[in-house]
Amino acid sequence: MKLGLFLSLLFLRQTHFKGNIKDKQASTIARYALEVYQLVQSSTLSRQRNGIDQSNHKSDSITAGYNHLEATSSGFIARRATSPEDMAPPNTQNPQKQNPPKRKATEEPPTTPVTSKRVKMNEEELGEMLDSQNKQCPIKIIPFPEKPAVIEEREGEIEFRVVNNDDTPQSTVILSGLKGIFQKQLPKMPKEYIARLVYDRNHLSIALVKASPLEVIGGITYRPFDERKFAEIVFCAISSDQQVKGYGAHLMCHLKDYVKASSNVMHFLTYADNYAIGYFKKQGFTKEITLEKSLWMGYIKDYEGGTIMQCTMLPRVRYLETGRMLLKQKEAVHAKYSPLANQM
Incomplete structure (x- = not known):
């Protein structure tokens, strides 16, 4: 054995x-x-x-x-x-299933053609392609709608007037209308306090009025400090039945262009409540104060519960034209890239 x-x-x-x-x-x-x-x-x-x-x-x-x-x-x-089974090389991982040999790169042509890949083009080639497509299919430019405030001002339905207490009847009527709007839209402010600042000769106001009949629908009261190159926005309000028409933004653009053209002021400071912070942010205001405290501390009025915000104007920008420039840029971009969007 x-x-x-x-x-x-x-x-x-x-x-x-x-x-x-x-x-x-x-x-x-x-x-x-x-x-x-x-x-x-x-x-x-x-x-x-x-x-x-x-x-x-x-x-x-x-x-x-x-x-x-x-x-x-x-x-x-x-x-x-x-037998072919014994002639093949052994598979150590899975003896029952042999792995096929790997294909070399030169053995077979690629299944997908190379021309199907996206080709990079420079600006000149892209411009020529877009021009040829525009000739074949003319583009119909759809203008973006303007704000009602811009249209109404162009048609003469509304006006923007700068007033102060100069004892003229027309200025007195406009200031009285502003006082009533501020007292209604800012209920937390004392009415006597609003009236005193609106009629104060150190303050100026820019009012939004309807031409005929004369009706005040909004405005901004501010106090300029020319020697310190900033102005304080004291009150800003639009009548409740005239909102969501772009009046507030258009009013602020008028104020910026007027103050920049008529004085040395290049900065705005204001105390905004929680409801007005969003509006002021859209108009270029920020919570970051870059002005030195020695320039404004003790000169502007401090409101409890308010947030101080600052806006610095650009010297070469005409703010009343920013809306029109943005609309033209949107139209140009839409006209240039709409053919590419239709092909995708």
Whole structure:
């Protein structure tokens, strides 16, 4: 028994390191080794009965059995090696599924054409392409609508007037109308306080009025400090039934252009309540105060619960033209890129 196991292990060890067999072939070779072992055993018993030397018989039996086993297994391996499965390289990760060889870059052409990729164009090529498309399909420019305040001013329905208490009847009527709007739109302010500042000769007001009949619908009261180059916006309000028409923004643009053209003022300061912060932000005001405190501290009125905000004007900008310039820019951008948007 020990001799048979020794033969089987010896042959399996030699053939395994040679790389001639696989796991599937091991069982077949072991079966042949067992047959050789049985053959050797039967031969040994017959020789013992006939009185033959045991030592000589062992060497002959081992040699004959090993030759028989090697010849048998070699034939088996030769037959198995002709199949495509054994000819393929082994797959260590998944023996049952062989990985296909990787394709080289030069073996096959790309499935997608190179022309399908988006080509980068410079500004000249893009301009030529857009011009050719515009000739084929003329663009119909859709103008962006203007604010009602701009249209009404152009048609003469509303006017903007700068007034102060100069004892003229027309100025008195306009200031009285402003006082009433401020008292109605700013209920937390004392009425006497509003009246005193509106009629104060150190304060100026720009009023939004309807031409006929004369009716005040909004305005701004401010106090300029020419030597310190800033002005304080004291009151700003539009009548409640005239809001959401762009009157407030248009009124602020008039104020900026007038103050910049008539004085040395380049900055505005104001105290805004929580409801007015959003409006002032849209008009270019910010909570970051860049003016030195020595210029304005003690000169402007401090309101409890208000937030101080600042606006710095640009010298070369005409604020009444900003809306028109933005509309033209929007129209130009829309006209230039609408053909590209239609192709996507």
